[in-house]
Amino acid sequence: xxxxxxxxxxxxxxxxxxxxxxLSSGRHSAHYLQCARVLMDPARAAxxxxxLAQKIPRELRKDIAKVVSPAMGGxxxxxxxxxxxxxxxxxxxxxxxxxxxxxxxxxxxxxxVLLVEDVVTTGLSSREAMDCVREAGGEVIAAxxxxxxxxxxxxxxVPFFPLIAINFPTYAPEELPPELAAxxxxxxxxxxxx
Numbered sequence: 001x002x003x004x005x006x007x008x009x010x011x012x013x014x015x016x017x018x019x020x021x022x023l024s025s026g027r028h029s030a031h032y033l034q035c036a037r038v039l040m041d042p043a044r045a046a047x048x049x050x051x052l053a054q055k056i057p058r059e060l061r062k063d064i065a066k067v068v069s070p071a072m073g074g075x076x077x078x079x080x081x082x083x084x085x086x087x088x089x090x091x092x093x094x095x096x097x098x099x100x101x102x103x104x105x106x107x108x109x110x111x112x113v114l115l116v117e118d119v120v121t122t123g124l125s126s127r128e129a130m131d132c133v134r135e136a137g138g139e140v141i142a143a144x145x146x147x148x149x150x151x152x153x154x155x156x157x158v159p160f161f162p163l164i165a166i167n168f169p170t171y172a173p174e175e176l177p178p179e180l181a182a183x184x185x186x187x188x189x190x191x192x193x194x
């Protein structure tokens with residue numbers, strides 16, 4: 001799947017939004033990716049996961065014993081990556097602010113894990129989820145994401161395989177271009193207040 005094919009999947013699902021958005025980082029952008037929308041169609045989610053799995057070198061793929069993803073954003077793509085790689089897929093969650101393995105899920109000592117996210121921007125959430133996997137005894141051997149929004153700057157300490165890198169410009173509040181400053185910002189995504 002080429003970059004234009006991936007973008008076509010985002011556009012077809014109305015997951016690539018244009019306007020004025022306040023990101024969870026506090027920065028502003030004229031574009032927003034709503035990965036939940038691109039993953040709501042099971043056939044599309046499966047296609048994207050297969051394409052993402054193919055980005056991982058074969059010799060590394062054969063070592064993956066389990067997929068782990070952080071809740072909430074990584075749950076669907078993590079599940080689909082488990083299906084594509086034919087391994088179990090679990091998720092970690094933050095009931096009290098720190099990632100935990102819950103719901104009867106287990107990570108065996110030394111189990112080789114692929115961490116899967118929907119979007120990686122700073123890598124903070126990924127690194128925190130990887131710490132959780134290590135504390136549970138697993139070994140994170142690689143990470144993958146639908147979208148790398150870090151402009152190629154993220155370092156997760158393991159090989160990282162994004163399906164696509166999308167680097168829309170973002171702006172601090174005092175740096176807004178006139179066309180963005182002229183319109184009110186909306187705050188989409190999971191951290192938006194209703």
